[in-house]
Amino acid sequence: DSGVTQTPKHLITATGQRVTLRCSPRSGDLSVYWYQQSLDQGLQFLIHYYNGEERAKGNILERFSAQQFPDLHSELNLSSLELGDSALYFCASSVGATGDLPYEQYFGPGTRLTVT
Amino acid sequence: GQSLEQPSEVTAVEGAIVQINCTYQTSGFYGLSWYQQHDGGAPTFLSYNALDGLEETGRFSSFLSRSDSYGYLLLQELQMKDSASYFCAVRDRDSNSGYALNFGKGTSLLVTP
Numbered sequence: 001d002s003g004v005t006q007t008p009k010h011l012i013t014a015t016g017q018r019v020t021l022r023c024s025p026r027s028g029d030l031s032v033y034w035y036q037q038s039l040d041q042g043l044q045f046l047i048h049y050y051n052g053e054e055r056a057k058g059n060i061l062e063r064f065s066a067q068q069f070p071d072l073h074s075e076l077n078l079s080s081l082e083l084g085d086s087a088l089y090f091c092a093s094s095v096g097a098t099g100d101l102p103y104e105q106y107f108g109p110g111t112r113l114t115v116t
Numbered sequence: 117g118q119s120l121e122q123p124s125e126v127t128a129v130e131g132a133i134v135q136i137n138c139t140y141q142t143s144g145f146y147g148l149s150w151y152q153q154h155d156g157g158a159p160t161f162l163s164y165n166a167l168d169g170l171e172e173t174g175r176f177s178s179f180l181s182r183s184d185s186y187g188y189l190l191l192q193e194l195q196m197k198d199s200a201s202y203f204c205a206v207r208d209r210d211s212n213s214g215y216a217l218n219f220g221k222g223t224s225l226l227v228t229p
Contacts, residue, residue, distance in 0.1 A: 004158075033217070042203070042219055042220065042222055043159070043205075043219040044219075045216045045218060048216050056216045058216055058218075088156075090159070092159075103147060103149070103164050103166075104149070104164065106161070107158040107159045109157070109158050110158060
C-alpha cells in the first residue's frame with residue numbers, strides 16, 4: 001500500500017459525459033501527478049500540481065482539467081468523453097517538486113475508466 | 117522532446133539473470149528511474165540513477181551511462197513473482213520548472229519455470 005488513494009476504482013460511462021477522478025496523496029507529500037495508461041500508449045504524463053499550483057503539463061487534452069485543493073487532494077476532470085479515453089488513470093505523489101530528493105513517486109491503485 | 121526505447125518483451129527462466137535495456141533521448145536529463153508494474157496494478161519504484169554507474173538493491177541492480185544515454189535494469193535469481201512490466205523513466209525538467217516522469221512503453225518480463 002503506497003498510501004495514495006484514488007476513487008473510484010472503476011467507472012463506466014457513456015460518450016459525451018463528464019467524470020471526476022479523485023486522488024489523495026500520501027501524508028506529507030505536496031506534489032500530485034496524473035498519468036494515463038492505455039494499452040497502446042503506455043504511461044503518459046498528464047499534469048503535475050505542487051502545493052495547489054500547476055507546475056507542469058504533459059500530453060493533456062483540452063477536454064481534461066485538474067486542480068489541487070488546499071488539503072492537497074487532487075481531482076482530474078474529464079469531459080466530452082470519447083471511446084479513446086478509456087484507460088487506467090493513475091495519480092502519484094511525491095514530497096517535493098523539483099530536483100530535491102527524495103525523487104521517487106508513489107502511485108495510487110488507479111481508476112479504470114471505461115467509455116461506452 | 118523526449119523518447120525512451122526498451123524491448124517490449126523478455127522471457128527468462130526462474131533462477132536466471134535478465135537485463136532490460138533502456139535508451140533515451142532527452143534534454144535537461146536529471147536521472148533515470150525504474151518502476152515495476154504487475155498486471156493492472158500500480159507502478160512501484162525500484163531504483164534511480166542520477167550518476168553513472170551501478171546501483172544495487174538486493175536482487176535488482178540498475179546501471180546508467182549518461183554519455184551513452186543508456187541504462188539497464190538487472191534482475192538476478194529470477195522468481196516467478198518477478199513476472200511483470202518494467203518501465204524506465206526519465207526526469208526531465210520542462211520549461212515550466214516541473215519535474216514529471218516520462219515513461220518508456222515498458223518491457224513485459226515473463227519468468228518461466
